[in-house]
Amino acid sequence: MSDRFMIYGATGYTGKLVARTAKTLGMKPLLAGRNEARLKSIxxxxxxxxxxxxxxxxxxxxxxxxxxxxxxxIAGPFSQTSRPMVDACIRTGTHYLDITGEIDVFEACAARDAEAKDAKVMLMPGVGFDVVPSDCLAAHMKRRLPDATELTLGISGLGQMSHGTAKTGVESIGTGTRVRREGHILALRKPPQREIDFGSGAKSAIAIGWGDVATAWHSTHIPDITVYFEASPQLEQMAKMGSLMRWLLSLGPAQRALKKRIEKMPEGPTDAQRAEGYSVLYGEAINAAGERAVSRLRTPEGYTLTAMTGLEIVRRVLAGDATPGYQTPSSVFGADFITEFDGCVRTDINS
Structure with a gap:
């Protein structure tokens, strides 16, 4: 085995950004994907x-x-692409990393924990903005309140999405809002709503089925987990959408039309937009006695952070820091891993 790694999906928005970042870091990946002409150019x-x-x-x-x-x-939607890549990684003894935020992909990888251990392969989906910062924040909240029974995570500051991210969101329209209750993942017909202070006063927030509904459980074993996004007009429209409309939009013709519309959108944020952007994550843990711990985490813009965290995890894996089986970022690298990156600042609000 060589001490090289592959970027699969190098021709998409995030793939091109990660390849460019790898070059600046002096890394030499093998680029792979389906389109030979685009690969050759990049x-x-x-x-x-x-x-x-x-x-x-x-x-x-x-x-x-x-x-x-x-x-x-990096080639999504991972609901379609993760399994064949994981199969191949287990066959060849190759460590698997991806940037998914899809709950079903996390759970599918977790179900193959024993198989991966037998093959001495680490399966770590979610090494980008999904879910490194939020997973590390979840682990930090567990550390602050070890007997927590409820975990709330909030995310603010997400800007323009890449085509792959937008398509993944379209695919989840019909699933309802997924949360974890008593250790089990449930789909709610109506998304919970609440106010969250991301650092500049209380803002309306709407629950979404983010990847931490899966990963935060594996990292913390806190039984009740809900993830919120700061409300936007689009999220508010989705929250008001009835079951019939969700069902109609989940059907093939509507899915194809929505994805075709996405293809006409800009590929992703510009370099200037990424440089100016940032996100704030909110963590709240509550125990059975009603004790409460609250922390916030500020990070660079999401796609920028994805390139940073994904490549740093690659570097560590190539250096031998890999634990066979299914893993989350915080389970291998710790709750403080995210604070090692420039622009990432965590604050305990009620310490």
Whole structure:
């Protein structure tokens, strides 16, 4: 095995950003994906090697992975692409990292924990903005209040989405709002709403089925978990949408139309928008006695942070810091991992 890694999905918005960041860090990934012409162009810009590989071709995928120690899988929607890549990683003994925020993908990887341990492979989905900062914040809240029974996470400051992120959101329209209650994932017909202070006064927030509904449980075992986004006109419209409309929008014709509309949108935020952007995450833990701990975490813009955290985790894995089986970022690297990145500042509100 070499001490190299693969970026699979290098031709999308996030893939191109991660490849560019890898170049500035002196890393030399093998770029991979389906479109050879686009791969060749991106690889030429950075002096990287590339291979056109389809996830539908297990032999080619195994051959590509056999050249590397780890893959940073960036090609979504991960509901369609994660399983064949995980299968190949287990076959070839390659550590699996991705940037998903999809609850079902996290749970599917967790279900393969024993299989991954047998293959001495680490499965760590969610090494980007989904879910490194929120997972580390969840672990910090558990550390502050070890007997917590309720965990609330809030996220503010998300800007323009990439095509892949937007399409993932479209696919989840029909699932309802997913939360964790008594350790089990449930889908609520109507999303909970509350006010959250992200640092500039109380703001309206709406619950969404974010990846931490899965990962925060594995990291903390707090039984009740809800994740909120600061309310936007689009989220408020979704919150008011009835079950019939959600069902209609989840059908094939509507899904295709919505995704076609996404393709006409800008590919993602510009460099200037990313440089100016930032996010604030809110963490709140409550125990059975009603004791409460609150913390906030400020981070760089989401796609910028994804490149930073994803590549740092790759670097650590290549250096031997990988634990076989299903893992979350905080379970391997600790609650303070996120504070090691420039622009990430955590504050305990009621310490």
């Amino acid at each position: 690889a030429a810009q950075h002096g990287f090697e590339y291979q056109a590989i389809s996830l539908d071709d297990p032999e080619a995928l195994d051959a590509g992975l056999s050249q590397v120690d780890a893959v940073l899988h």
